Amino acid sequence: MAAQDVTRAQESNKTSPLYDPRVRSIFFQVLLVLLLVLGIWWIVDNTIENLRRSNISTGFGFLRGRAGFDISTSLISYTSDSTYGRALLVGILNTLVVAITGIITATILGFLIGVARLSRNWLLRKIAMVYVEIFRNIPPLLVIFFWYLGVLAILPAPRDSIGLPFGSYLNSRGFYFPRFIWEQGAWLVLAGLAVGIVLTWFVARRAKVRQLATGQQFPVFWTGLGLIVGFPLLGFVLAGFPLTLEFPQAGTFNLTGGFNVKPEFLSLYLALSFYTAAFIAEIVRAGIMGVSKGQSEAASALGLHPGKVLRLVVIPQALRIIIPPLTSQYLNLTKNSSLAVAIGYPDLYAIGGTILNQTGQAIEIVVIFMVIYLSISLLTSLFMNWFNAKMALKER
Amino acid sequence: MKHIITGILGAAALGFAASAASADTLDDIKAKGFVQCGVNAAGLAGFSAPDDKGEWTGLDVDFCRAVAAAVFGDGTKVRFTPLTAKDRFTALQSGEVDILSRNTTWTINRDTALGLNFAGITYYDGQGFMINAAKLPGVNSALQLSGASVCVQSGTTTELNLADYFKANNLEYSPVVFEKQEEADAAYEAGRCDAYTTDQSGLYSIRLKLASPADHVVLPEIISKEPLGPSVRQGDDKWFDIVKWTYYALLNAEEFGITQANVEEMKNSPNPEIKRILGTEADTKIGTDLGLTNEWVANIVKATGNYGEIFERNVGTGSPLKISRGLNALWTKGGLQYGPPIR
């Protein structure tokens, strides 16, 4: 035993490089890189060999080829003569549309339910709780199917469409409403809108400066609303009502004309909104509960009425707790929009899959998926980080 | 840490060892003892669908059994991998399946860009439309479908033909595209679409699965050529030959009247053609040259019957699909099925 201790002491005295943590760490890292390079080389080599054996061409040149298939829902003009690249663009836009509309609805719904969960009203509280517990514990795909197969499938055939106000219809082919067709002079309306927004911004700034200086408040919201609605309206009148409505009409098979929101989009949008709202509600609840009770009590003591307490004192502080998890919910919703493929909504993933099948370019398609989804995630994160920094506690 | 690295190295070594496996499909199949065959995951009655007991049945399935019988003399030495339209080619390319026998259309693009080799045309088909006549009385031609919503499966030649057909005839339509056939089926059944389009054989098969088949009619127009057949990977001619000649053997057997019931007595037939086919000719090398035994055709017919029997059993007038032979009759009877001589 003693002899061993001596040798150990001698060894450590020598400070062999083998025992230097830095040397060890470099050794392990080099080893890891080596293994990684080997692994990647092995994968690349196999892939090249596999592609060569089955005669598959590589490269992104296929994106310029004629797509040849049609897409039901498209924001930009697209026909079967368009390129694969344009088809992918249609898919990206469709993904963005469902993600953005879903995020807006889920946020509104989530805030309402989150506040309802903290309501003093027992019944309202319990209803909100049941909603949250149901939707949080069911797979999103099931919610999508439920909307698509369970709810929308009951809608009547086009000839028995349910008539809704303003010339809208609801049937198994979706939701139809009149399409706005702008005529000459419509730019005046847009210009009016722009003027209204700019003026509102100025008013808001002036009002803030004045409030800081004199303590007097100015009804910014109502003024702004007036400006933003008033100016376009003025432009509309000046241009001589440059708008006609195209109402949906009964055709041989479907309603023609008007604007058609497809059931695939509707069910995906509703499902994602309802599902994500349950999570946002929990986040909002946690955020509001995270604001200490003293804050709202102090605000009440200052004489603010409950609505103002919530809006001016509690929510701004709660937002700091809410925003980071809210960001990840937004990202989840965007990622979940890829479930569209299960019900045939042509999002990025669905169209990419179709192109893969027509061209066999598996690797390129996966690279495109990765790049686009990662960029969407990154952009959302950046925006929310900016928003978070703006909302963060400003220590003075 | 060291243990982990050793483990990783060991795993890598194993990977490399596996990469040394031979690229000869026939040897691999003989070594593993069964043929792996890719079939339709959605279940297309008459072509490939599991029955109540979970046994796969259908024309495409029987073809795989015939190949297994050619290789092993036993039609049961086959395993089936259900594939969707989307993953079928990758599965074949990657070696997950040895044959793709899944109502797949032979096109030049698939021969070249996708790296497949089609072994023949086991079913001459064409794309058609099906509508619910009960809901759409008066529609009896595809040309009346302007403005209709059409259900179609994505990533198929069907989807492309559909676009071309409506474009060529200046008709408007709204495609409702599904990734999987069963999703398209369900949407059509639920009334999401006015018409359903796929290969006509598929339409007949899908109609059987609908709640009220009698309400639905297949429109007369055939808008495309859909030669369906089994395919293998490029780069292994030996295996390609076996699959190709299994198909021709089925045709030759029908032509010479060799059936599942009479194959044993046919072995004694004095007809030199039949003797060559059944491998009873003296010093024959036809089977062994293929890498099989000389009884290969006899084994095939014993396992599945000849082409005519397979057709009748699965899709023909004796089956629920009730499809007549049409283009799929032998060339001697006015069809297109023509087996090169086995000699």
Added chain:
Amino acid sequence: MQEHDMTWVRTEMALAEPPPRTEAGLVAWIRKNLFATPLDSLLTVFCALVVAWILPQILGWSIFNAVWTGTDRTACLTVDQGGSLPVGWSGACWAFVNAKFSQFMFGRYPIEERWRVILTAVIFVALLAPLLIPRAPYKRLNAILFFAVFPFVAFYLLVGGFFGLPYVETALWGGLLVTLVLSYVGIVVSLPLGIVLALGRRSKMPIIKLLCVIFIEAVRGVPLVTVLFMASFMLPLFVPPGMTFDKFLRALIGVALFASAYMAEVIRGGLQAIPKGQYEGADSLGLGYWQKMGLIVMPQALKLVIPGIVNTFIGMFKDTTLVLIISMFDLLGIVKQNLSDANWATPQTAKSGLVFAAIVFWLFCFGMSRYSIYMERRLDTGHRR
């Protein structure tokens, strides 16, 4: 004697008056919780109306009007649709679920071999239950059995192929079996992998840190379907020709990798919450890296993030449904596949099947989340100051 000098001293306590009727009991509760302000009253009336409208419909559909037994679709059809139920009937077709129940559980697993699945499930529950009860003894042995021995036993039982059990190919698996196997493997693989990734991300070695960050962020940035897509389309291209993976295995790899990236972030949160003093204390005791992490830091960190880990499990459990997109049949997949069975094509089939699947998923997820809350409360005591 002066009578008026006499004082009266009360010797017993006066009984407390009952509170005013409006401040206690049911009435008060109702006043306080339902009708505190005019707005509250309005909300209550509105909510009550909504509940009164929806609840009878739900109960009527799912219980009172439901059809529980039957052999084919005519059981769930109304007279004008070709059945025997009154026109206008609307109720769940549980007969459909009833008829397909064994398929929903086992998929196409051969009937004569199903005892193997049931046996595996029994062992699973027998091992899991004592693990979940905090007071049950032999925790260490139990955990080893559950996480290290059980996978092999389950593999042998479910797949078979040697020692007398016939081989069952994974293409035949389906239903709840697939859902549970995917989740279990996902959990067993993702936890250690997540720990390694989390440690890597907090490592001082720049390259290891970078690699872990790239992996975690790349996986978290894309949807699970693309990961599954990659696993099912790309993996075959990455390996030498002739070497193939089972489709099921590929889905397993995809789910496990995906879950481990999320798990890593949860565990990293726990690691960050451990005060620096703990690390320094361990260092000053002369513990090596793995000893420090294994004996001091991890036990505390993992305890802190148990709710997060369970939430990741719940997420993963729900995410297993996505394998239906790569045409595997988990519970939802097999329910959906059976919806297109012509024998059961009725207007109520889709709703009934989906509601059944929803109930099963809900029970599992809700159970897990309740357990996580319970554990959180139990473990919290030691940390409250």
